[in-house]
Amino acid sequence: MAGVDQPEPDLDLYYLSEVVTNKIEAQLGQSLIEVSPVSGGDINDARLITVQDGQQFFVKINEGPQAYPMFQAEARGLEMLRSAAPAEILIPDFIACEPAGEAAFLLLEYIQTGTPLSGFWPAFGRGLAKLHRQSNDQFGLDHANFIGRLPQSNGAHDDWPGFYTHERLLPQGKMAYEQTLLDLKDMQYLERLCKQLGDLYPTEPPALIHGDLWSGNYLVHTNGQAVLIDPSVAYSHREMDLAMTRLFGGFPEEFYRAYQESYPLDSGWEDRLPLGQLYYLLVHLNMFGTSYLPSVKRILKQF
Structure with missing residues (x-):
């Protein structure tokens, strides 16, 4: 001027x-x-x-x-x-x-960040539950995206087992197999698990999820609100976000309590978290190597 x-x-x-x-x-x-x-x-x-x-x-x-x-x-x-x-x-x-x-x-x-104040975690849990109520006719998305630097397909499926099998687990499993990170026996375990998903997961409507919700992908605004960054969105099973929050240390218990009060999960959800974590562990295996292999093998043999 x-x-x-x-x-x-x-x-x-x-x-x-x-x-x-x-x-x-x-x-x-x-x-x-x-x-x-x-x-x-x-x-x-x-x-x-x-x-x-x-x-x-x-x-x-x-x-x-x-x-x-x-x-x-x-x-x-x-x-x-x-x-x-x-x-x-x-x-x-x-x-x-x-x-x-x-x-x-x-x-x-640019987000000016602060530290969590009293009430931050319950508010975050309620907010995520409300976000997960955003639904769609099918699982998937109208475009492919990425998880980290890896391509993530989001083809439409009428049910969660089909989506999780063909858009998440098998593509990452095949990538790991082609890199000789998984062997033939591991792939047989993975295919066996995929056939069980309909019995292991309760029926849920598709939910809009963040898709990569670990502690590095939220911020605390100076006004006390949670800020979500680095998404990998899809209309997916809402337990996927919760599984990722627990993969690398977890959020405080009050976060999960507030989520449950706002949008209750079916019984056994905590036992199912390793199923959701398997996808993210396969991604990390493909991106960062064999340090994630024991966790992948443990889950493959657990179910």
């Missing part, structure tokens, strides 16, 4: 390539004045950027061959969650997603 002193840029732009910087500035209509690295998870680089008027934004950058479709799918997932999320849960605003030279970037609202 004429007559107003603008801050002098003072940043190390090696944190962002020139092409990414130029595209972000074009999207925001302002110059970047500060860039700093922040945690972006296992597969992306991430930056906190500040523009001339003082606003801050969060950007993820990835140079992998699937970076742009991966970020496009994430943006669609965020928009789905945003349109369905209850008052207890916040979803970051999506701003832009573009290819940029050999990379791609995803530009989002």
Whole structure:
């Protein structure tokens, strides 16, 4: 604005390539004045950027061959969650997603984070239960997406056992077998388990789930609300989200109590959690290697 002193840029732009910087500035209509690295998870680089008027934004950058479709799918997932999320849960605003030279970037609202206050976990549990009441005629989604950096198919199925078998367990199992992470006996156990899913799971309507709900994929807003990030959405079985929350340490018990009070689960849900965890363990096996193999084998033999 004429007559107003603008801050002098003072940043190390090696944190962002020139092409990414130029595209972000074009999207925001302002110059970047500060860039700093922040945690972006296992597969992306991430930056906190500040523009001339003082606003801050969060950007993820990835140079992998699937970076742009991966970020496009994430943006669609965020928009789905945003349109369905209850008052207890916040979803970051999506701003832009573009290819940029050999990379791609995803530009989002920056969330100022705080620490959980009294009542955070019950509110989070109630909010997730309300989100799970968003349903669909079939299990699946109208597009494929990703779980981590791996493709995730979401073909439509009328029942949960069919969806879980053909869109989740067998694709990851076959990927692990092709990488010699699973052997033929493991695949026989997996196929046997898939045939039992109709007896092991109670009938449930499809639920809109986050799809990758571990402790690294939620934030605590400074206003005390839960913020969901990095989704891998689908209309799925709602126990999948709960299974993932328990895979790497679990959430406090008050979260699960509040969920149960809001949207009770069928009896035996805790005994079924390993069934849901199997998918995520297969994903981790395919992404990170054999340290996850004992847990996979244990569940395959458990049912």
